[in-house]
Amino acid sequence: MSDTYWVDGKYLPKDDVSISPLTHTFHYGLGVFEGVRSYEAKDGSVNIFRLKEHTERLLESANITGIEVEYDYADLFDAQIQVVKKSNLKNAYIRPLLYIGSERLGLDIEGIDSHAMVTCWEWPSYFGEDALEKGIDVMVSSFTRQFPNSLMTKSKISGGYVNGIMAHDQAKKNGYQEAILLDTNGFIAEGSGQNIFIVKDNVLLTPSLNCCLNGITRRSVIQFANDEGIEVVERNITRDELYTADEIFFCGTAVEITPIRSIDKKEICNGKRGEMTTLIQTKYLDVVRGKSESYQDWLTRV
Ligand SMILES: Cc1ncc(COP(=O)(O)O)c(C=O)c1O
Numbered sequence: 686m687s688d689t690y691w692v693d694g695k696y697l698p699k700d701d702v703s704i705s706p707l708t709h710t711f712h713y714g715l716g717v718f719e720g721v722r723s724y725e726a727k728d729g730s731v732n733i734f735r736l737k738e739h740t741e742r743l744l745e746s747a748n749i750t751g752i753e754v755e756y757d758y759a760d761l762f763d764a765q766i767q768v769v770k771k772s773n774l775k776n777a778y779i780r781p782l783l784y785i786g787s788e789r790l791g792l793d794i795e796g797i798d799s800h801a802m803v804t805c806w807e808w809p810s811y812f813g814e815d816a817l818e819k820g821i822d823v824m825v826s827s828f829t830r831q832f833p834n835s836l837m838t839k840s841k842i843s844g845g846y847v848n849g850i851m852a853h854d855q856a857k858k859n860g861y862q863e864a865i866l867l868d869t870n871g872f873i874a875e876g877s878g879q880n881i882f883i884v885k886d887n888v889l890l891t892p893s894l895n896c897c898l899n900g901i902t903r904r905s906v907i908q909f910a911n912d913e914g915i916e917v918v919e920r921n922i923t924r925d926e927l928y929t930a931d932e933i934f935f936c937g938t939a940v941e942i943t944p945i946r947s948i949d950k951k952e953i954c955n956g957k958r959g960e961m962t963t964l965i966q967t968k969y970l971d972v973v974r975g976k977s978e979s980y981q982d983w984l985t986r987v
Contacts, residue, residue: 687772691764691803694756696771702802709785709797714844716784717746720938721765723805723987725775726975732984733779734938734973736765738901740781746840747783751794754783756801764803769987778808778939784843811939812862817966820946820958821935823876825924826852826864830874830896838874838896849877863935865927865948868896872921875900879937881945882906883922883930884961890926893919902936902969905983909968912979915961932959934966941973942966 690702710716721739723731740762747754756764761781769777786798812821828851831838836845852864856877865881868874875881875897882891882903889910891903910917927933932954933945942965944958958966971977975984 686806687768687774687777687804689768689771689804691768691801693800693802694760696767705787707787707790709787709790709794710843712790713792714842714847715750715752715794716782716843717743717750717752718780718782718841718843719743719746720841721779721781722938722973723769723775723777723779724973724975728975730975731769731775731777731987732973732975733765733769733987735901735905735983736762736985738904739938740765742841742899742901743781743783746842749837749840750842752783752785752799754799754801761801761803764801766985766987768803768805772805774805774807776807776809777805779803779805782843808939811941812943816862816943817941818944818958820944820953820956821862822860822947822950823863823865823945824856824859824861824949825927826855826866826877828852828855828864828866830866830868832869833896839894839899841898846878853877867924868892870921872896872923873927876935876937876940879935879940879943882934882936882965883926884932884959885926885930887915887961889915889917889961890922891917891919892922895921900937902938902941905969905972905980906936906942906965908980909965913964913968927953932962934962936965936969942969 719739723733781803856864880900880903935943946956972980
């Protein structure tokens with residue numbers, strides 16, 4: 686963990702940060718957050734990947750949920766850069782969080798102060814060392830992704846993650862590494878905390894944005910595919926299309942591009958990382974690590 690936090694406009698050492706157990710967000714889950722990564726480039730510089738888009742989505746999440754934020758885009762953008770700089774970490778996972786204070790509990794949030802914090806830490810491999818190469822085993826969850834009109838799926842709402850945590854926990858307890866959630870109509874939605882792509886006959890398919898987060902990695906994958914001349918189709922995907930896919934991968938800031946080697950014990954791509962997955966993964970890792978001449982405008986120098 687970094688020793689530095691940015692809390693309500695001030696940089697504080699970790700030990701000086703405390704929050705009340707009566708913090709509203711603890712009780713009811715009304716908070717919004719982001720997960721952002723920085724990477725070390727070959728020349729030793731450190732860059733944050735798509736900080737602009739993450740900061741925009743953080744503020745969109747606040748707007749969707751009605752959290753009034755005292756800090757503007759520039760404050761939040763800069764705080765993320767400074768927290769990484771002060772941490773001296775190179776490959777950092779950055780967590781901005783907007784949350785509600787402890788003045789009063791109850792569901793009426795009028796007049797309760799909102800707060801903002803940013804910190805970062807090292808989180809090198811979400812699914813363990815080998816996952817990027819060897820892939821992971823996944824199950825289709827018995828938990829359904831929330832209906833978009835109950836918990837807004839375009840925002841990263843703290844309380845919404847209970848759904849993903851329960852699905853993930855169920856998967857782990859059943860011997861899998863991750864869960865795929867269906868939406869309320871039975872179509873594929875996403876992983877517990879990542880978007881999903883399948884490859885069929887050289888076409889990349891991904892669920893349309895009805896019931897999943899508008900992932901920033903998802904957008905990057907679509908951009909790579911467009912630039913490589915690979916056809917991308919966003920549409921409803923059925924569970925049996927997973928079983929008959931040529932390749933499947935998860936994508937997200939935390940998991941990067943992680944191949945899926947089996948679903949519900951059915952092997953995908955002979956249990957190996959497929960060609961298209963390898964291509965997209967290589968492109969992604971080259972770009973985030975500043976090795977690519979293209980997409981430089983996605984990187985913010987720390
Ligand atoms: C539910 C959910 N879906 C998808 C993603 C992937 O989004 P991104 O690529 O912006 O990290 C995340 C991670 O933020 C997530 O929490």
